Amino acid sequence: DAGVIQSPRHEVTEMGQEVTLRCKPISGHDYLFWYRQTMMRGLELLIYFNNNVPIDDSGMPEDRFSAKMPNASFSTLKIQPSEPRDSAVYFCASSLGQGWTDTQYFGPGTRLTVL
């Protein structure tokens, strides 16, 4: 199994630009999670999906952030427009069945730098 795949691994962009992060979960997993990790705030859950449907987006910082899951094998996290304070490592994770009892498998992350 290839595990959770994220792209790009690194992204450097300028303030005001649109950024799209991509995630391919492990095949057969019903839950998909987007996290953000910074030194100041640690690991934060942004949003999670169950069977492609967003369940809880209360962690999304503001309207500039949006996430979609058009099918079971693909999700995107978009920031438009990006700001320097969005610089962080963004992780995608997936889990099988009941996410709160099952292990979350994390991708390698996307390191985003907004200049």
Next chain:
Amino acid sequence: AQSVTQPDIHITVSEGASLELRCNYSYGATPYLFWYVQSPGQGLQLLLKYFSGDTLVQGIKGFEAEFKRSQSSFNLRKPSVHWSDAAEYFCAVGAGANAGKSTFGDGTTLTVKP
């Protein structure tokens, strides 16, 4: 709502010494508890998890953790630390009606001295 506290931000131990990383949780019912490890530049990897049953849980890489309900704790231990264990460790609790929403602690960074 559940919460997790990892009291130690940074711990340094000598290679071969024993290790204990502390984790305290807050939740009204039986929690679902996890320990993850994050090596530099990598994603999180599950070390072990507790749902029910035996309160001493064995995980990968020689780690174990003990659930103590009376102390609301789930401390991670290893009898002999290896240099490759240097990483950041996260405790997490998952519970409640909002299935899937685990709460993570702030992490403990482990440094291993030669």
